Amino acid sequence: MSVVVIYDISKRWSTTASWVYSSGSLTTLPVGRYTFTDIGGAQGQFPVAGDESLSGISLVPVYTDRNSFRLNPYHRLDVGVIFRMFPKWGESDLTLSAYNAYDRRNPFFVYIDTVEDADGNFTGVQAKQVSLFPVLPSLTWNFKF
Numbered sequence: 001m002s003v004v005v006i007y008d009i010s011k012r013w014s015t016t017a018s019w020v021y022s023s024g025s026l027t028t029l030p031v032g033r034y035t036f037t038d039i040g041g042a043q044g045q046f047p048v049a050g051d052e053s054l055s056g057i058s059l060v061p062v063y064t065d066r067n068s069f070r071l072n073p074y075h076r077l078d079v080g081v082i083f084r085m086f087p088k089w090g091e092s093d094l095t096l097s098a099y100n101a102y103d104r105r106n107p108f109f110v111y112i113d114t115v116e117d118a119d120g121n122f123t124g125v126q127a128k129q130v131s132l133f134p135v136l137p138s139l140t141w142n143f144k145f
Helices: none
Strands: 002-008 013-022 030-037 057-063 074-085 091-099 107-116 122-131 136-144
Touching: none
Parallel strands: none
Antiparallel strands: 002 013, 013 074, 030 057, 074 091, 091 136, 107 122
C-alpha cells in the first residue's frame, strides 16, 4: 500500500509526503541444528572460519518448508519540501527531502550467526537482521530549459 500527499502552499512552495507499507517478505530460516565431528576430528563444512572453539565440530542447520517464515512488515515515510524558481530560460526547483524520515530499520534479510561468551567459547546461534537505508536526506536541483 502506498499513500501519497502533495500540498501546494503557494505558487513557489510545495510539500510532499509518501507512506509505504508492505507485509513482511517470506524467507527460509533453520528451525534447529545438529553437530557432528568429522572423521579424525577434521573440521567439517559449516563452522565459522577461524573459530578455534569449534575445531573439529560442524554445525548443520535443519530446515522445514521453503518460505515458512515471514519477516516483520516493511513501512517508511518519505517527506519533502519543494521551492520552485522561474528563471527566464525555463523552469527550476530545489527539493529538500528525507527518505525513511522516522528511521525505521526495515528487515532486508536475516542470517544465522554464532554466539560466543566473553572467553570466546561457542554458546549457540542467533538470528540477526540486516537493514538498509536509515534516514537519507537529499537536496536536488531540477531544471528544464
